[in-house]
Amino acid sequence: MTRPVAHRGLSAADVAARIARGEVNDVPVRSSRSTADIVRANVFTRFNAIIGVLFLIVLVVGPLQDGLFGFVIIANTAIGIVQELRAKKTLDSLAVIGETRPTVRRDGTAAPVATREIVLGDLIELGPGDKCVVDGEVAEADGLEIDESLLTGEADPVAKQPGDAVMSGSFVVAGGGAYTATKVGREAYAAQLAEEASRFTLVHSELRTGISLILKYVTWMMLPAAIGLVVGQLLVQGHDWREAVRRMVAGIVPMVPEGLVLLTSVAFAIGVVRLGRRKCLVQELPAIEGLARVDVVCLDKTGTLTEGGMDVSELRVLPDARTDETYVRQVLGALGEADPRPNASLRAIIDAYPDGTGWRCTQALPFSSARKYSGAALNSPDTGSATWLLGAPDVLLPAGHGALRETEQLNAQGLRVLLLARTERELGDPRVAEDVTPAALVVLEQRLRADAAETLRYFAEQDVAAKVISGDNAVSVGAVAGQLGLPGAQAPVDARRLPAERQGMAEELDRGTVFGRVTPRQKRDMVGALQSRGHTVAMTGDGVNDVLALKDADIGVSMGSGSEATRAVAQIVLLDNSFASLPSVVAEGRRVIGNITRVATLFLTKTAYSVLLAILVVCTRVPYPFLPRHLTLLSTLTIGVPAFFLALAPNKERARPHFVRRVMRYAVPAGLIAGAATFVTYLLARAHYGGEGALQAQTSAATLTLFLISLWVLAIIARPYTWWRVGLVLAMAAGFLLVLVTPFLQHFCALRLVGTVLPWTAVAVAAVAATALELTWRWVGRRFPA
Template sequence: MAERVARGEVNDVPVRSSRSLADIVRANVFTRFNAIIGVLFLIILVVGPIQDGLFGFVIIANTAIGIVQELRAKRTLDSLAVVGEARPTVRRDGKPVPVATHEIVLGDVIELGPGDKCVVDGEVVEADGLEIDESLLTGEADPVLKRPGDAVMSGSFVVAGSGAHTATKVGREAYAARLAEEASRFTLVHSELRTGISRILKYVTWMMLPAAIGLVASQLFVQRHDWREAVRRMVAGIVPMVPEGLVLLTSVAFAIGVVRLGRRQCLVQELPAIEGLARVDVVCLDKTGTLTEGGMDVAELRLLPRAPVEDEQARQVLGALGEADPRPNPSLQAVIDAFPARPGWRCTQALPFSSARKYSGAALNGPDGESGTWLLGAPDVLLPEGDGALAEAEDLGAKGMRVLLLARAPYDLDDPRATQDLQPTALVVLAQRLRSDAAQTLRYFAEQDVAAKVISGDNAVSVGAVAAQLGLPGADGPVDARRLPADRDRMAGVLDRATVFGRVTPRQKRDMVGALQARGHTVAMTGDGVNDVLALKDADIGVAMGSGSEATRAVAQIVLLNNGFDALPSVVAEGRRVIGNITRVATLFLTKTAYSVLLAILVVATRVPYPFLPRHLTLLSTLTIGVPAFFLALAPNKERARPHFVRRVMRYAVPSGLIAGLATFAAYLLARAHYSGPGSLQAQTSAATLTLFLISLWVLAIIARPWTWWRVALVVAMGVGFLAVLAVPWLQHFFALKLVGTVMPWAAVAIATAAAVVLELTWRWIGRRFPA
């Protein structure tokens, strides 16, 4: 093995859960708007004074905060990824040894069982009913039966049987070597929120160049300012148009969400999953492993009236069936625990359980020389309608029990008639263990208007009984998925009406998710078994249990490492907090953009000096947007995220910006008429700044609703900060702000008050005219 490692014949594909340090720094530093702000900052450094370049230091601080927060998220993701990392079983020196994926070398023999993902390309050397699903690679959902000599592709997974394959291609040479890396990489793309913000920033970029040209020309040629003053006023008009902190806050909110969820042992494999969960209105739950614990107990063995064997022999057959399957599922494991294998039994042919068949089987030779073929599986699959044993099984299922049928078959396992003319022998009654956290979690979803749909491969009546015990509304009308219409629209209609579905095949789970999405629903799917993989992959958000199969963990966006179903409300709440709060603060940022564009247009049109210096708008942005936005972005928020982010934000931001810009310009023109003479521009600017601050503070007060003590304290603290600037002499000098007289300051207050009233009426009208 050492020689192969030395030759580089090792599976060295890096499986990273997060971006590298260089990627994080590059993504936070080299942005379009950091470049714009950086150039404007350098210009101010040339023309001076330094206090007009405060916005540059704010950008540096914001970028540093973004890097630090994302590094925190990276450490969390990396540590959680190690916990959830798959460890394939490899034969070394004749012994099975679990190893890390990157430790596999060319020629290793890798064992395979249900739920295992093939991590390298290989050739099958052993196969015992080995069925592999290659749908993630080929799109074909039917599992492929593999025999010795057949090829195995990385990225496929085992759905039934067991076997082993030799690694023939490792590392980047493997067919789908990048799948695992891409599945768990920290990403900041493909989300409506970030796409919407990017679109807004693109529009702002288009507006900035003509505004800059108009402003500098107006100040230089019309107002006859010297070039330094003209450049300062131009920078003052351009800088506030850039909602630079909005991108930062989005990244920080996502990163902090990752850290918070990491503390609850939730591995977020794709960052936009936080946003996606906030938009979820339907969650599809697999019963086993989600509503019930993985393990089960045999409660009773009921010998049927026309059984071909006695009770003792039935127990021995069950023990032999359990021994014939090297990778038993939870149901068969309960049978193995209750009926240990007896000596003298020999298996000549085995058929592993699969979710599509709903049964397993084996050809057995008993100690007395008697041979026979036996099946163990779902009674409603193996028995015809009207059979007395089937009615008895359904009665037990209605009580929440899981029931398996043991039956003798007259045909071989590979015969197409294998399930015909069976001799029902016994019913194996299994007691399912309900998860202690399931009922509370289902109540949470109901309170949050998230529809829960239980989609299971088990008997519909049994699933309905379990759901009813947990208090799920609509559990009393379970639907057998074998009777679901194939047409997507008709299927969606049934899905909207019903809550519990049983006997669902893996392909049907996928179709059901697609039908719900076609109706406009945002669908989350939870699961832990290989029968859930296709649905998890197609759902808007896939949530896998940490103890689930490797295949489910690979395709899911979120992995609950401690298998805690009760963590889902926290995940949903975190998503709602992030999206709801970013929507709030986006309105703050874009209100500033709107009034800045309007002021630039009015200044150029009326040929007056631009009323502000960069330091004034830096102060206003810090007190009414920057500092409050950080607090508001991290506050609790339970409101479900809604679509059309850009439209909803602009609906409020544009009118607010127009009102603020018009009121501020009116106060500025009034101040120009009131103050005259040398040095009057500072008094005019101070009056305009007071007006704009008060209006912006009221916009903040509206967005901070519903008011709590800390939100009120935040708004008051920002007001006190501005008063301190007006009251402290050295701050007055630093920010070039000084209110002169009493008439104009009170006039500014009156104009701001009138604007606040108009703002209130406008927001209320928009809320009624365009309800959420």
């Protein structure tokens, strides 16, 4: 059966003329930030500015070794830029693979083109799941129904006829057709929204929001601390202004957890690169973090647990058919020919029964997930005209019909069953599916994904509840899930019996695992019901019926072969269509969150003891115990270097909420213990040492205590121990020991331990503080269990 082409579209000359006039859909497709944006974001930050100013001050007033922290910032910024550029390269290459290519008709020939190559007046073809990429006017409509909910919020699909307007950002839910582009580029209705939504972003995550909150408080603490330190060193201690400024800088610099922001960006960027190698396109970077927090994942059976393709395993002609199997085969073939964009079920029927030639389709009703059936008015040269429906038996047949019992038996084996039925009503009649005459059952065999069972086991081990939500028959879906070993699959739920109100639906969803005959609107309602119970919900899908649920879920995951609409609203696209990639995404998110929580504790412990030391110095009117070089050395060995390795290490710990609270509940008491112990050693050293060189000896003793305590904090954070974590802690200890025994490094870092009494006293104070740290760690663990 062939369909005449009513519109030929633009000619090659028309297209060339429009390109020359600039009438092209030139909205840039941006999967990532530009190189200039990446450099700007990593260089021009609040804390780079603060550290940069302090670095310049030290260059004026003191020796170069007191300005080492400035070079660390330069190195860290360079690392951040390099890692984000790597992530950008990965994202851009993946975006090209997964880029949408709408079908455009030119000179009577339809061919896919890049979205940016569409010109004003182009004729763009539409089918189920296609997204309208520019504004336009319908030129052809064959049962065309468009969902505009992403723009208007109205979930009901809108039937479109020739002459009706089409808005970019909407998508086709049923039927097909073509529309003429009337607005392209930035003039299109949703162009700005689409451009903004497609950008690579590092914002809007609990992790980064929490870090920003911490940094805001640190900023406010720095100014009074700086004033107090300068005044104290100048007026009370009588230092010259250069020494006073050096000591002030030494007190202020460690308050700034500048590396924490860098490591968060680097961890996310490396996560993107790692996932890119697995063909996972992360369209919104916080999705890595979000999926790690997920505790419920909603799966659509088709395309997720099963492969997209199906095979017809059997055709059962029913007694009521009053016809033979040969005729039924021809009807099925004609129905397949009548649909220009068949779904997976219809493609299997077309492959099995290519006998529809010679029939004429006078009217078609495309398949809709809400209706659960499709239809066509067919005219046969032998038997005349008749109207046929193909769809779900339990939707087309009344309860208790004999064919339903047969269907249930087949569904229980995990088979999908469609009913071919004849109707005496017109396709446009709302009651077309009533009082039909059943003709045959088409039995379809679904292909299970080889990796689905293992993936479901992974989610079970990680305490992530899997809910199978499908538009297919509940018994059939339950049988498929049961074959994959999903707990609870033996009690599938028919979604038509679910309560409409949210609380009742949420209770049923918590109890059940497999849900069948779910409408697109119900999928959306189910996501909302689960979220109302405090769940973080991920939704996977590949069909147009999944779009609304994908949009409302905390994390939407689409298959690369899915409809254009699903890929547009999903935060993560699995380009290789492998459901088995999801554990990698979850694991990557957990690695990022768990490790950043670890290293944040290191950074904020330093902030806490730096603030306490500044307060104690101002209140007791003693010289500040450290120079910038001392704290640069300590930060490098106990925070900077180990934090980089810890931030990128494997971590399967489940992500938990309240990032700031969880970090501060240990970092603050640990910082207070470290600061108090260091100040005690400093006061003891001031009483013990006198004469020339006393200040350096006092500082060295305090530095030893602070290093040992900071190393113990690192040892606690590095748990549970592995060989490389133990090696990392020991390497940092060896680095500090190397500084103490090497004359050049001693002089460069202004460290010299004098005698044996105070060095061993410093070790003893650190041991007492380490005991307090252990008790605090255990108390926090009991008081705030994971």
